Amino acid sequence: MEYDENGVSIVPAELKKEIFEEARKDFRYEEYVRGCLNCGVCTGGCPPHRFFDFSPRIVLQKMKSKDPELIWTMMDEYVWACFQCFTCAMICPFLNSPGGVIAILREIAVRRGFESAKKVLKPYSRVLLKLTAYGNQLSPDMIQPDFFPDWGPHIGYASTDLAVKRKAIPMPTLQVTNLAWDVAPETMKELYDIFDEAGVFKIIEAVDPSLYEIIQDIVDDVRSS
Amino acid sequence: MAIEISNRLGLANVKSDYIHTAGRKLEDIHERLLELEAKGEVKVIHVKDENKPIEAETLLGWKKKIPTNKLWHHKSCGQCGNIPGYPVSLLWFMNQMGLEYVDERNQTSCTAWNYHGSGTSNPVGLAAVAVRNWHRAYELGLFPLFHCATTFGDYKEMRNLLVENKELRDEVRRIMQKIGRDLVIPEYIVHYSEWVHVMRFEIAKLKKYDLSSVIATVHPACHTYKMIPEDCIYDKDIYAGKRTAVSTGVMLALGAQVADYSTWYDCCGFGFRHILTEREASRSFVMDRKIRPMVREAHSDVCITQDTGCTTTLDKNQWIGKAMGYTEQVPVMADVMFAALACGADVFKIVQLQWHTTDWRPLCDKIGIDWKKSEEEYNAYLEELKAGGKTVNLYEYPKS
Structure with missing residues (x-):
């Protein structure tokens, strides 16, 4: 993706239209986007709204506008x-789901x-690795x-002394240190x-192409075991 | 200037099998599921007599059968990794009551924490993982019990999507056939807090301490009652039926005081991604919106939770608050952990409070629990294990 001198992405209008169409074609879209009173109840109850420039009311209004630019x-x-807490979905009088x-x-x-997604998720890669390669x-x-x-x-x-402390937990599935619980290799293979x-x-x-390569190495090892 | 009417027909001529009120579907998805079963479209994991079900009411007054026996434990990533006393307390109660269950290695994460944090999955992936785990319980002849609220919320959503969308069912069925499994859906999606709720009077019979001086504040988990809100237990005798009854019900049955606070409705600040990579948001939310109101408004002795992420977020983020002048502190634990403490479970070996960050010792002192003795015994136990001793387990899982 290209960026202008202000760091704003230069995106052809066609791509923006594609993004909107992709969202609208999702089979959950009609469930999530209904009527909107613009009442702002969702934003009033939205936890991240208190700390970020984020408003579920705006999310709904922009989707309702059908304007790819917006x-x-x-x-x-x-x-x-x-935060994906779905407070907005629960309190919306029209049962829209901005979180959805x-x-x-x-x-x-x-x-x-998207580069922005890559940037946001970079510090998250350790978690992604654990989940996709080992099953929890x-x-x-x-x-x-x-x-x-x-x-x-x-x-x-x-x-400190993690192994012995985990061994002292009276559930055998939990007596490991490198996983939340001990997942059987056959189970991991099903997940793969x-x-x-x-x-x-x-x-x-x-x-995250480099993370993907690491995950695939682990997957190959488990599959061949 | 011509005005373009791009939505001339809109939904006006779209038919629905559902009746709606204020946009909310009135048909219970449970009935639709049984219809699909009758047509041979899906297999259903039924709640049977051997599951010793106890009936409860959900938000719209629908009946929900909560199985209490012959259960398959669907564990939680965050509980097992970080709050081990959470699942241990639950198994401890089941042992006390002589109930049957299986806890085994043949279970994956629901993967929904990751999905809500990173977006790196899709409905087919989420639904296939759900059905995979449901089918494992099905082939063992057990009913699945979900420990995590995000699993509960996600699986409720996946069940609804599967019931409503043939294309999704067909795609998930195809994947299940690939891994040698079938498309099965549980009759009810049941969270452990619902098990605790319907068993609360049995739990209260095991009570060892007087809890009448303990003031508790309850933090209901978003993914328990905000995701698919119609499928969550409400009780006319608890909050007059205006808030979800789980967790509060067991606290009242145990004789503790449950105090109100103005921000009960707020989330914990977990954020799925934020707790790991943008923690300043999580910790600000914890202190401003949850812990401070709980302490200042309710003089809370303990914060009671019903989920993995909430327990972690509310417990771990109090220490750093001191740097910004937030002196309020309150110990955090799940309903089942508090209930286990009240019923005499060992503080260290069973409830495992040693992993918690915010000081829980004043609460134990107030209840009259001798945590120092428990700590000494636990430390001696660790030395035994270091010397090659054998773990005393609540349960041995099948090796095959």
């Missing part, structure tokens, strides 16, 4: 502010490998003081097949 303005950092719209737009952003998302050995210094000095508890068939690996390749 929708395009949300595709960079804007969509990544949402955000999910559709994020899917498009990563599927198309958060392992005990990820909770390290250097990664979570703001969680206080007690966080070091989890990084699902990711292959559903196009999930392709999405990761689009948004």
